[in-house]
Amino acid sequence: MVKIKAFNALRPQNRFVEKVAALPYDVMNYEEAKSMAKGNPYSFLHVDRAEIDFNEVIDPYNAKVYEKAKDNLNNLINKNIFIKDDKPNIYIYRQIMNGRVQTGIVCCTAIDDYINGFIKKHEHTREDKEKDRIKHVDSCNANTGPIFLTYKKNIEINNIIDNETKNSPLYNFNTEDGITHIAWVIEKEEIIQKLTILFEKIDSLYIADGHHRAAAAVKVGIERRKENVNYKNEKFNYFLSVLYPDKELKIFDYNRVVKDLNGLTLEKLLNDISENFEIDKLDDKTPFKPSEKHTFGMYVENSWYKLKAKNGTFSDKDAVESLDVSILQNNLLSPVLGINEPRKDKRIDFVGGIRGLDGLVERVRTDMKIAFSLYPTTIDELMRIADEGKVMPPKSTWFEPKIRSGIFIHTLN
Known part of the structure; x- marks a missing residue:
């Protein structure tokens, strides 16, 4: 109760x-x-x-x-x-x-x-x-x-x-x-x-x-x-x-941008990513917004790519590991780009989906090297993880609209 x-x-x-x-x-x-x-x-x-x-x-x-x-x-x-x-x-x-x-x-x-x-x-x-x-x-x-x-x-x-x-x-x-x-x-x-x-x-x-x-x-x-x-x-x-x-x-998507390619050439980057993801280079310059779970957009060197997680890279039985933010972290950001502690690593930043995918492109053109667009976490996933007493990876959810502060205040005496 x-x-x-x-x-x-x-x-x-x-x-x-x-x-x-x-x-x-x-x-x-x-x-x-x-x-x-x-x-x-x-x-x-x-x-x-x-x-x-x-x-x-x-x-x-x-x-x-x-x-x-x-x-x-x-x-x-x-x-x-x-x-x-x-x-x-x-x-x-x-x-x-x-x-x-x-x-x-x-x-x-x-x-x-x-x-x-x-x-x-x-x-x-x-x-x-x-x-x-x-x-x-x-x-x-x-x-x-x-x-x-x-x-x-x-x-x-x-x-x-x-x-x-x-x-x-x-x-x-x-x-x-x-x-x-x-x-x-x-x-x-x-x-x-x-x-x-x-x-x-x-x-x-x-x-x-x-x-x-x-x-x-x-x-x-x-x-x-x-x-x-x-x-x-x-x-x-x-x-x-x-x-x-x-x-x-x-819940809006919560996207990722990274400052460098961890010393990799584009060719080596794509080769390493291909171990866990199917890769399609997109001819259209329109930013790629995933329309289903386990697919990702990647923007690097002025091109967009569609990534799809291969079978065996995650388990649907695990509420946390099956999250798209976890799949990207465990199969790409950590093993390929060397982002092992996203909560602390200064090489990664997070961009709320409310800013649009054009915001990712702008970041790559200014202070970042590569960007990833994600499919949003769902309310059902959030509740399942909370019910199991587990926690999501950092920056998994972005809610809009935001509750405004100052409209109602609760005093403690």
Whole structure:
């Protein structure tokens, strides 16, 4: 069973929400974040990426950055940009991207469900990134970025959402990337209670995105329990989440670019690749986007190639090894190009499919030597791996649209 909880949202006043809402802190670098927030004092990046407010380039893990994040959040509250609802509610958050709709429930989920395995992971986390978000949550005394969770579609939950979204929205705005964001508030206690009961019948929630935020929120809660040994139902026992039904989500491809050919000539490269892949050189200069599993595009020396994994290079019985990201890593990136630790190797970079395959070509023409396009990982694959207690290789999934930060905040007291 899964526990969800209504909460008193700290949120922007309607007239400010469009300026406040920002992409998650971890999908852009420092320069991009600074550019996005330029000229907009309300942007939530001033909270989630407070290092952009220092004149000099500062270590993002410096204590001054976390203090600045706290000050910036308090400043938004003191200026009445943010208001806090006077009762616990559940909210609905809908995004529309290129005509595709995904609608989630904004609520709090229990750190005990994460600890006990009812909220399932599919990625490893890095200690430095966990520590960063732990300090951020502690300093701000709030979950500022929601965890992106999914669950297996439930008709009764969907019916409630359909009914509630017939009401007037709380927010309705468009962001600069053309995505529509609409939110509603569920205030009626009977509806909140009904949703709570329905989620108690669901076996598991799955982290789609936000593994580091989730781990940090849980560890903050555990530490605060140590300080409050008689804890019961305090806010630090829960963290901010948006729960989407699995059938509404789309995972984009997460492609790879590599800086060099590991000392190989093109002829030697193709020969080595041919051991595990069928290779077809494409005459058409149009970037090759795989339309089925176990096929890959490769762009090198101004030409596109189609690669197809040969039988015996993987086992469909193994949930992780049968992923296309694993097949490429185990049969090409590691043995041919020498990329043995993709999480750490500086020779490889990862490009989200939202940037398009032209983005891969551009990278090869500028700072990289070879690119690979992949077929996207599926939601079913993600859930299977999480159910088996396994983890995916790094950079296996790219979700769009991204949940905007700053629309809903869960304070811890």
